[in-house]
Amino acid sequence: MSTATAGWLQAGLLVVALAVAYRPLGDYLAYIFTTNKHWRVEWGIYRLIGVNPDADQKWSTYLRGVLAFSAVSVLFLYGFQRLQEYLPLSLGFPAVPADQAFNTAASFATNTNWQSYSGETTMGHLVQMAGLAVQNFGSAAVGIVVVIALIRGFIRSRTEQVGNFWVDLTRACLRLLLPISVIFALVLIAGGVVDNVAAAHPVTTLAGGHQVIPGGPVASQEAIKELGTNGGGFYNANSAHPFENPNPVTNLIEIFLLLVIAVSLTRAFGKMVGDKRQGYAVLAVMAVIWVASVAGISYFESGQHSAAAAAAGGAMEGKEVRFGIPASTLFTASTTLTSTGAVNNAHDSLSPLGGGITILNMMLGEIAPGGTGSGLYGILILAIVTVFVAGLMVGRTPEYLNKKIRPREMKLASLYILTTPALVLIGTGVAIALKGEQAAILNPGPHGLSEILYAFTSTANNNGSAFAGLSVNTVWYNGALGVVMLLGRFLPIVWVLALAGSLAAQRMVPASAGTLPTHRPLFISMLLGVVILVVALTYFPAQALGPLAEGLH
């Protein structure tokens, strides 16, 4: 079978698998967050934390719950790493340095999973299992519950209540993430992913050399790493490591996992708002961007622009031969469009324009289909901007899902759209301006700029993948990127939950003859246009100086 045929087959299988899961998982998601029945184990948790599960919260109370939970998560994880040497299963590793512990705590609590450390040489098993993996569940659940609160804002009227954060969080973890993760951890073990609590094994190689092979609870973390669009690898090589991702089958399963919740949430959205076509419309926009990205990266990576690429049949530097180009580019496009950040190849070795697309994917705001929950609330904000633009064109008060989009809602949507570019561009500018931090750039010229731009784009958008070629394990980078991750995650959540409260307070406006239908191809194309014009062009000068300059050189 040719490489191209294998690539098409894998992409086709992936789409079929997502299509099969779409309806049942989407309906289940909607059920989880609409049913009034509590599980017995959930009652126990509510009693333990002193929560009345039947009392809904005002949007600001819900938001304070998100922030309090996340602040405690950061501090807990920070302390865990700093006390590592005193904990069991530490494998003899010392405490993680303070700046790196802060960066890692911020990273995992924000669903970013940016790693300035090498997992197998820094973290003991207990920190991996009870620290980092717990945050993989918690941070993914936070993204999901925020978009559920936003959807409630659309479907409720004349109330300020958008749900109960603690109930939603508990349900997202216990009813969704935990069971699916357990099932797929077993599937990955069957596929060859390791899972043990053993220390490193010293072995003698066939050539007589000595090598240390690190084991660990990998499969159990691999499932939630992808399912929760977290992305932090047990090993430094992430999903390029044969113990994390041994073969093309596990590779396909991992790509499926990192897409499935974000895709299915559009079904849950359509079901909860009472018009499934709304979910299909949003999904259509996501799908167009995803297909374009996969095609674009595959095109540039398959190109034989140099003697080495011509000899290898494409740009094989930094790619695993067991995956080849199609399985690498499918993973690369999916991971950078979902805020996952796991990698099965070296993004720094991508062709300039292929690498440029990965940066663009993240710059779009992780919306196609985006992170668990964060992708859907990101694209719903852009849908609001789209109906506003359409309203300006025809001189009508814009409406979306039977709610008026007034100046208050537009202020919040504008704040959302401006927050991430400000963090990315200001952060990149400051990093370049500082003399000391310039030494961290290992490649000169446009590629060096791309490396810094990638770092700030990845952290501000909570993706977490890295371009490499940039020495980020310094006090300044650990601190600055840690703050960028926290602000890039929680400021948009502030605007989204405030928007949910503002929408929930409104009465429902019946659709009239002048209402723009938001499920038709016209709206889908307009939303695509807004994504490109409003978001992508914001970053065009930075892209032009980095990947475009390098690619067109």
Next chain:
Amino acid sequence: MPDVAFIALTVVVFAALALAVRGVERLVGSALEDERVEAPGEGQGAENGVRR
């Protein structure tokens, strides 16, 4: 000493986020009252619209 610095940094960031919540509360705070003013006579007895 570095622990104090990074814990303080975490506290400062979340304090800033809490301030942002206060600011946004002022922006959104009156949304429900505005809605009641816009639609007089439809308060008590009308469906409250709360759905899970």
